[in-house]
Amino acid sequence: MKFLHEYRQRNDIERIAREIARTTTRPWTIMEVCGGQTHAIVKYGLQQFLPTQIALVHGPGCPVCVTPLEIIDQALAIAARPDVIFCSFGDMLRVPGSKRDLLAVKAQGGDVRMVYSPLHALEIARQNPTRKVVFFAIGFETTAPANAMAAFLAREQGLQNFSLLVSQFLVPPAIAAVSGAADTRVQGYLAAGHVCVVTGYAQYHALADTFRVPIVVTGFEPLDILQGILMCVRQLERGEHRVQNQYARAVARAGNQRAQDMLQQVFEVASQSWRGVGEIPASGLRLRAEFSRLDAGNIFARERSVTRDDSGCISGEIMQGRKKPADCPHFAGRCQPGHPWCPRKAPAPPITATATRSPPVMKSSHEY
Numbered sequence: 001m002k003f004l005h006e007y008r009q010r011n012d013i014e015r016i017a018r019e020i021a022r023t024t025t026r027p028w029t030i031m032e033v034c035g036g037q038t039h040a041i042v043k044y045g046l047q048q049f050l051p052t053q054i055a056l057v058h059g060p061g062c063p064v065c066v067t068p069l070e071i072i073d074q075a076l077a078i079a080a081r082p083d084v085i086f087c088s089f090g091d092m093l094r095v096p097g098s099k100r101d102l103l104a105v106k107a108q109g110g111d112v113r114m115v116y117s118p119l120h121a122l123e124i125a126r127q128n129p130t131r132k133v134v135f136f137a138i139g140f141e142t143t144a145p146a147n148a149m150a151a152f153l154a155r156e157q158g159l160q161n162f163s164l165l166v167s168q169f170l171v172p173p174a175i176a177a178v179s180g181a182a183d184t185r186v187q188g189y190l191a192a193g194h195v196c197v198v199t200g201y202a203q204y205h206a207l208a209d210t211f212r213v214p215i216v217v218t219g220f221e222p223l224d225i226l227q228g229i230l231m232c233v234r235q236l237e238r239g240e241h242r243v244q245n246q247y248a249r250a251v252a253r254a255g256n257q258r259a260q261d262m263l264q265q266v267f268e269v270a271s272q273s274w275r276g277v278g279e280i281p282a283s284g285l286r287l288r289a290e291f292s293r294l295d296a297g298n299i300f301a302r303e304r305s306v307t308r309d310d311s312g313c314i315s316g317e318i319m320q321g322r323k324k325p326a327d328c329p330h331f332a333g334r335c336q337p338g339h340p341w342c343p344r345k346a347p348a349p350p351i352t353a354t355a356t357r358s359p360p361v362m363k364s365s366h367e368y
Contacts (some may be wrong), residue, residue, distance in 0.1 A: 034192035035062030088319030173283035200255025276316025
């Protein structure tokens with residue numbers, strides 16, 4: 001398959017690994033921002049190809065991990081209503097709330113359906129005019145255009161029974177929050193290639209300049225990731241802090257303008273709470289006022305709960321590069337991918353955590 005096997009050849013992987021080892025003269029800590037990159041690193045055992053001086057830490061680029069507990073609890077309450085068909089991507093079905101997850105709601109009689117696109121949820125709404133259909137619109141800039149398109153079409157077609165429970169995140173403010181913390185370990189970043197397919201990477205230049213860190217837009221195959229690491233290490237060794245594009249076969253500097261226009265039409269930038277991290281200014285998207293009737297968060301406002309994550313889970317520290325997964329006492333034991341551990345939490349006043357140094361408010365890609 002084009003652009004797949006070509007980027008998994010062991011000879012090429014070993015060649016790039018040797019170049020990384022030859023280039024590295026001191027310890028460096030590099031964060032791969034995207035959870036997809038983390039998955040590839042673990043799946044292909046890429047750490048074993050790197051010199052011991054290179055430490056890879058995992059970033060906050062997994063929407064499943066950073067969706068706040070209060071949104072998940074609201075999703076669970078909405079999904080349990082008998083008048084609702086609740087649609088979600090499959091990766092959210094096992095994410096624990098305070099007491100249960102979406103699969104448990106489904107097992108207890110809730111109409112929870114896994115879909116592969118918000119447009120599928122839109123079709124379900126058309127087929128079930130007497131039911132309220134709610135789509136769990138989570139993700140980063142990658143999924144946001146399709147979610148925006150669903151909202152746009154629902155309004156254009158006059159669908160009265162469709163809404164979105166929105167939990168959308170933006171990557172650049174998260175990088176700013178990590179870099180702005182006084183105790184940050186991160187010296188360079190592998191930026192998420194699929195995010196930049198949509199947004200481009202013009203806005204990353206401000207981050208590189210402000211925090212004096214190299215940022216390399218990187219793909220997801222083994223050779224992509226190793227080449228991204230090599231490009232990052234070369235900058236670190238030279239004392240440079242620039243934005244480079246390793247994923248040039250898919251990413252253009254300006255990104256996808258049509259997707260950006262759709263985002264701009266439907267969403268606006270807002271502060272966002274990140275699970276395990278806290279609130280980051282201007283790090284999320286919310287529906288604009290003209291789409292407010294499609295906002296499930298407001299439609300089902302009575303289902304909101306004020307909850308606090310007091311489980312002792314260290315995922316927030318992991319996503320900020322302070323700790324590694326194996327540092328958690330529950331890792332690979334009580335907490336596993338198929339059954340993430342999250343003990344019951346009692347309602348409590350809301351709390352807000354911010355980086356030690358407030359990150360700069362990042363502009364949208366339309367402002368560059």
